[in-house]
Amino acid sequence: MMARLARAEMPRLRQMLFVAGAVAALEAVNRLTGVSGSLLVAEIIIMMVFASSLNLLMSFGHMVSFGHAAYFGLGSYGFALAITRFDVPAEAALVFGPLLAGIGGLVFGALCVRLTEIYFAMLTLACAQITYTVLFQWYDFTGGDTGLTGFMTPRFGLSEANFASAAMVLALVCLYVLWRVVHSPLGLAIRSVGQDRYRAEALGLSPRRVQLVAFVISAFFAGVAGTLFAVFHGNAFPDYAGLGFTLDALIMVVLGGLNSFLGGVWGALVYTLLKNFVPLMTAHWELILGLILLAIVLVMPHGLAGGVKRLAGMLGWGALR
Amino acid sequence: MTQLRSDLILTARGLRKTYGQFVALNDVNFDLRGGEKHALIGPNGAGKSTFISCVAGQLPGVEGAVLFRGRDIGSLRPHQLAHRGIGRTFQISRTFLQMTVLENMTAAYVIAADSWTSLRRRVLARQQDKAANMLRIIGLSQRAHERVLDLPLGERKRLEFGMALAGDPDLLLLDEPTAGMSIKERHHLMDFVAERIDATGKTLLFVEHDIDVVLKIASRVTVMVRGGILVEGTPAEIAANKEVQAVYLGEAH
Ligand SMILES: Nc1ncnc2c1ncn2[C@@H]1O[C@H](COP(=O)(O)OP(=O)(O)OP(=O)(O)O)[C@@H](O)[C@H]1O
């Protein structure tokens, strides 16, 4: 009892201060740097949710997905299709994005968790390619490569700054739920299977069932991000389910730092900034971006979150996990 | 001395397991009575671990039948067996290395209580209290907040043993629970295991290379050689058995 209190209650205040500080900083940038700043903040926030959804799988379930964009894309299309094909009012259609992504996660996840490690990863890739192909080629329904456009005013007509603020609130809710998942009995089960499936099994867990639950939760939140992205731009394209977004998510998680809850958040922040600013500075931006990523990984083997934690430790400001 | 008769808790009939051409278990028949502390001994490669894994449902492609409390458990998955009362440890200990000792034990209790789908902090706190209590019992309280990866091998084994107890199993399978421990640690752990088995009336099947520990703890001993059972008996009978002596003298150690 004592041990638990000493460990869990003390840093809670610091955690809340940290969150409040981060929100204040983002909101300040959002309000003080004009339209381009707001657009950037909104993108960062959406990517934070997307990367954090993958982080649940990778950092805690030790499941590497090479096809996470499938659920991002399904989120966009669930929302857009509900409006364009089923005449659902746009506000109500918001739930169909995460819902479709969750269902996609259930179907593909049930398939993928039958395999482990690299075979699991290859199956997730295959599932994502199937999703992409369907979105790309089913012209009558999904609009094919021209995607779905013009079905709503982007951002529901909100100003860039107000949309970014609204996205921030939603992102906070998502991250809080993910945090609760990680620190719940379910989270412990997900981590158990991730670290030693045979031990977990011998204790009485069905590894596949646990992994499927993690997969569906992860897909659902990727779907939230995808839905937000579709609202942000007022469209949905097959590329949202493509390799580009899959790769972005992977880079953000690894850059941010595996085995850390905030890995996806830090990764999304830094990677989105780099991706937006490096091309402005040099024509060889892909090379420069690659070198910067390489440097970060070399300097901080535990990613940005690990680096931040170490820095916080040096400043005597621990417990930033 | 008369053996106390009680129901058979585990029965294996005609167990056979092959790895390609290699026969790891060859037509093994085995009976285990409730309340026994049964040692499984034999030279390296005899098939002891293979047998344990067969019972725990962790091996594919096993021929023959395994009955647990009279029911065929051959088709059950390991996690189902765990909930029916079979707990085990592995020869090379398996724990959640990146988690703390307390988290490991809490995970074991959460899983045993089948409350892993819960999102409630209160559920976690309740299992954590049970876990902290078990850590006290197995003497790992001081280590509660250390990562298992930073623990010496002997303590990892002790932790794994505690985790196997979380489900309060009727049958405890321990595969070399004292490997890598000092002689003192070995006796300490196995005395504790024996006490606990006696106090709770559960059944123990354990693989052990230290013959002193076996003779001290076990109520029955089975000797395996080359995938088969050589002989089964009381510790005294086994110690006096010429064939067993030949097998052990013929071994390199
Ligand atoms: N996965 C496997 N593939 C091939 N052969 C295996 C496999 N597992 C075990 N064996 C072989 O089966 C035989 C029995 O192995 P087992 O681990 O059951 O022996 P053991 O009695 O536990 O020995 P030890 O005292 O060394 O632990 C050994 O010869 C081993 O090499």
Ligand SMILES: [Mg+2]
């Ligand atoms: Mg063995």
